[in-house]
Amino acid sequence: MNIAIVGGTGKEGAGLGGRWAVAGHSIIIGSRDEERAKTKATELRERAQKLAIIGHTNLDAARLGEVVVLALPAIGLDATLRPLEEACRGKVVISTVVPLTFGGPRLFTPPPAGSSAEEAQALLPGAKVVAAFHHIAAHELSETDHPIECDLLTCGGDADAKAVVADLGKSMGLRAIDVGALSNAGLLEGITAVLATINRRYKLKNSGIKITGL
């Protein structure tokens, strides 16, 4: 499957792209800066043989992707996403965006929409937004020599879109768990704030979450 990763030069996006490329998907790394996208794609290709990873602008990446992954900062989402509305229409869009503010009174600072995923859905009304992958540590993703010890929690309004995301999770060895409607996205984004706090407090890079009893 062709997977576009908007903002894919960052750690989380590049980590997801690397894992999916190893699993046999074709990856289009998107960036505001096309050169940076091409450089990151080259870097990821060099890690392993025959990986299908290319770099483009965010807009071209979104056009080329059958699935579009948002691996962007929460701030400035509107400026980045508005130009992609047409390119994302009808597609599964995976939001990995997490609204964290370090050093403020509160670590988790969701936008007025309630979550970054809901903000993305409002900006991309024709897309099927699924919130997922936020809480899979970039550090875990980038070390492709071992399995990721973590579950994949997803939420969104479209069951078929969630099934696609679940398959993408399975292709990197993750068990997908359906956490209901997109109105629950703030809860999943908040879990990343929990893990970021644990990482800092226990000097880790890769804490994750598993659901027990399932």
Added chain:
Amino acid sequence: MNIAIVGGTGKEGAGLGGRWAVAGHSIIIGSRDEERAKTKATELRERAQKLAIIGHTNLDAARLGEVVVLALPAIGLDATLRPLEEACRGKVVISTVVPLTFGGPRLFTPPPAGSSAEEAQALLPGAKVVAAFHHIAAHELSETDHPIECDLLTCGGDADAKAVVADLGKSMGLRAIDVGALSNAGLLEGITAVLATINRRYKLKNSGIKITGL
């Protein structure tokens, strides 16, 4: 240790009380209705021999407890807690309160304070409030014949109070993980909304959470 459980006739409070009693603590079940508290205490005592569990009004329970556990609904917290302010002064107060609204547009509906634990801290300014135990399924707690497969996430402003809560967790076999300041309490309360969604969707009663990589 003497542990008061305000609102202890509910499933979560009674489950915690039963586990702690088995671990050797003395439990005071509190209720608005003293008779209900005494009935629940008798019921819990009958499950096992020699368990130290008594019933009282919420106020008397809070006075008797060295640690006070809030096992209350999120709605009406102010009316229940204001009369307990003096009784809780200087004590470790554990908030298990979760602001969920079923059937509305959003499952997780925190109060203006950001979380029920922060609301409790504002109502009990002399207490050391720690948010914990929300996400340990009542169903898991009540079945004392097997260990609880779940981690205990805690947050709060007082490190010593969190250490007390961690010990209380250990006494029922839980690994305690420190998730920072009380401003993170909304995140922990939100995890219960995630688990409630998973329970409903997968027809479970006892989903839980484990932190990996730690």
